[in-house]
């Protein structure tokens with residue numbers, strides 16, 4: 001799938017955001033290895049802390065649908081804002097991108113497409129290797 005189409009899917013998912021507190025609607029679109037596109041949007045909560053970012057909603061829905069391998073994720077926020085996944089989302093995405101090769105599609109503040117590999121957004125990450133103590 002083209003990067004432009006994946007970003008368009010993320011932009012479309014923004015419309016479903018539940019963001020009454022921040023009013024900062026975010027959409028994500030996760031491209032699965034089989035070509036399926038799983039959308040996600042942020043789902044805020046009155047407790048604030050229980051808020052889910054669009055990226056984690058997309059990932060959780062994809063895993064619940066039986067997907068395990070992912071090629072790319074696009075993230076779309078409000079126009080004029082440079083957006084990239086927060087630290088928690090980077091860590092959660094890393095769980096399903098052990099080599100850090102997941103392509104993250106973003107937009108700069110002026111709308112210019114920007115992309116990075118997950119490993120470059122989350123270097124020296126904590127993963128299952130650290131849990132092997134024996």
Ligand SMILES: O=c1ccn([C@H]2C[C@H](O)[C@@H](CO)O2)c(=O)[nH]1
Nearest residue numbers: 022024026042053054084085086
């Ligand atoms: O990459 C990001 C950054 C922020 N948010 C959400 C969380 C919260 O609902 C709102 C403001 O932080 O934006 C996302 O969904 N994805």
